[in-house]
Amino acid sequence: MASDPQLGRFLQQLQAETQRQKFTEQVHTLTGRCWDICFTDYRPPSKLDGKTQTCVQNCVNRMIDASNFMVEHLQKMEHTGAHL
Template structure:
């Protein structure tokens, strides 16, 4: 099988796309964890204080809201550097 044949294989393309999305999501979660942890946790302790927990929840929620806003804006205005994509929004519970 040549590289051209491999590149044209729809099953392989689907697998690559799914793995790429998974990698992006993992990078996003890692960055979010790092950013919110640095912002909210003054000093590590045996238990998570309620103030720290509230800060972490708010930080994550702001990040999700901002990400959804940017994605929606880029989908509505592809000229801003975005393109319509199949990526889904983050679902906040």
């Protein structure tokens, strides 16, 4: 059975869209968690003060670090054949 080029392009587009959707979900999750941590009264301030800005930056950076750590850990486990 010959491979259909249109089907291949469709599958690539579907995969790219799925990746974009996952990325968007991660951004929303990250934003929500950091908002809950850094904005204790749940209302956006009229001006972002230095303390809150630092909190948001640190929160985002730690979540990115944690995400990268998990990806690296899972990749190592996959390469070594280890199971969860």
